[in-house]
Each structure stands twice: as structure tokens, then as C-alpha cells.
Amino acid sequence: MGAPSELLAGSQLESTTVKEGILLFEVHPGQQQNAGLFLDMRLLREWLQLHSMDKNVLNLFAYTCSLSVAAVAGGATHVTNVDMNKTSLKWGAKNHQLNGQDPRRVRSIPHNLFRSWGRIKRYGRYDLVIIDPPTRQPGSFDVVKNYAAVLGKLKQLCNPGADIIATINSPFLDADYLIEQFAQHLPHARFIESIPVAPEFVDKFPERGLKICRFSLDHTPDL
Numbered sequence: 001m002g003a004p005s006e007l008l009a010g011s012q013l014e015s016t017t018v019k020e021g022i023l024l025f026e027v028h029p030g031q032q033q034n035a036g037l038f039l040d041m042r043l044l045r046e047w048l049q050l051h052s053m054d055k056n057v058l059n060l061f062a063y064t065c066s067l068s069v070a071a072v073a074g075g076a077t078h079v080t081n082v083d084m085n086k087t088s089l090k091w092g093a094k095n096h097q098l099n100g101q102d103p104r105r106v107r108s109i110p111h112n113l114f115r116s117w118g119r120i121k122r123y124g125r126y127d128l129v130i131i132d133p134p135t136r137q138p139g140s141f142d143v144v145k146n147y148a149a150v151l152g153k154l155k156q157l158c159n160p161g162a163d164i165i166a167t168i169n170s171p172f173l174d175a176d177y178l179i180e181q182f183a184q185h186l187p188h189a190r191f192i193e194s195i196p197v198a199p200e201f202v203d204k205f206p207e208r209g210l211k212i213c214r215f216s217l218d219h220t221p222d223l
Helices: 039-051 066-073 086-098 117-122 143-157 175-185
Strands: 016-020 023-027 056-060 078-082 106-109 126-131 158-168 189-194 211-217
Touching: 023 066, 023 086, 039 066, 039 158, 056 066, 066 078, 066 086, 066 126, 086 106, 117 143, 126 143, 143 158, 143 175, 158 175, 175 189, 175 211
Parallel strands: 056 078, 056 126, 078 106, 126 158
Antiparallel strands: 016 023, 158 211, 189 211
């Protein structure tokens, strides 16, 4: 458990609040591998602040809800956060509170994604979907085995023209893998652009690092 860390000055902090632009986040430095905020996704949070106005957002694999915070800051009408880790979602609720955001605009589903489609559908249809999964989470999700199953559900959940932000962070799978998965399992979605990783975290071999792709869903929704 945990991750190697070195305290260079001062006293060890169990938790602290950091500021990214106008947003505030609670982080737990040095306690575990993930401190609560993925800094390499800063530009995606900036994108969400610019493109979430009046949208109903679905945030899959929400973790501590930093992307949800960014979407609400950008004017999203509602965000539905899905993550099987209840502790992470409670942490995410704190992040929304830190930013003075109306809790009525945020819904949380603390269950395994594949057992929650009915409830997720109830809160739709969605104008923006974020898919930011772990590469492999034993007993829950595997990028290679399960990404297609997620894509197969989106046509029933989204409004025409919905934006879909899809990420993958595996050294063995490049962005073409995502494009191929969409072409096969969600052919009505067009690849629009890649959203870059924060320049402070650009990988020496970008194809092995974090990939963030934006698609647009063009279809007449199923009734």
C-alpha cells in the first residue's frame, strides 16, 4: 500500500487544499499512490469549464470528482458521478463543497458500473459523457475486456450531438485503440480531436502515456 514519497520541508500533511485556476481540491499527499487529483488532466478540466454550459453530464469512473467539479464550474445543469468506491465519491462531495457548488446539481451512484445502467439511464439523456477508467481494476474493469461494453450502452443514454470524452492510460494501447473501439462498437460517433496532456507531464513516448480523445455522437436517439 502507499507510494514512496519524501518530505523536503515542514511537517507531513494528511490532507490539504490545492488551487488549480479557480478550482479548489482536497488532496492527501504522501499517503497513497493517488493523492486525489491527477495533474496531467489539467487541460481536460479547463476544457470542461469552457464546454459544459447547460449540459447534462455523465462522469464514469469519477474517482474524487475533479472532472465533475470542472463541469459544474463550467455551467453544467447536472453531473452524474459513477464510481464503485464510496470513499472516493464522499471525497468528491467535499471537492464540490470546497467550490461552493450546489449539491442538487450533483448525483452520485456508488456502485459497479455494470450493475447500474438502469439508474444511469434514469438521469439521462446526457449531452456530455466522460469515460476515464483505470487500466485494470480487479473484479471491476479491464480496458481491453470492458471498454466495448461501455460504448455499446451510450447510444441509449445520449442526446444527438453529445460529446464523449474517452481516455486510456496504458503503455500497451495507443489512441488508435480508442478510435478502433468506437468505430466497431459506436460507429455513429465521429472522432473530433485529441485533448493534450498537461505539458508538465508529457511522456517521452506519448503513445505509451495518457490519451484523451473527444468524439461526437451523431444519431437519432433510440426511444
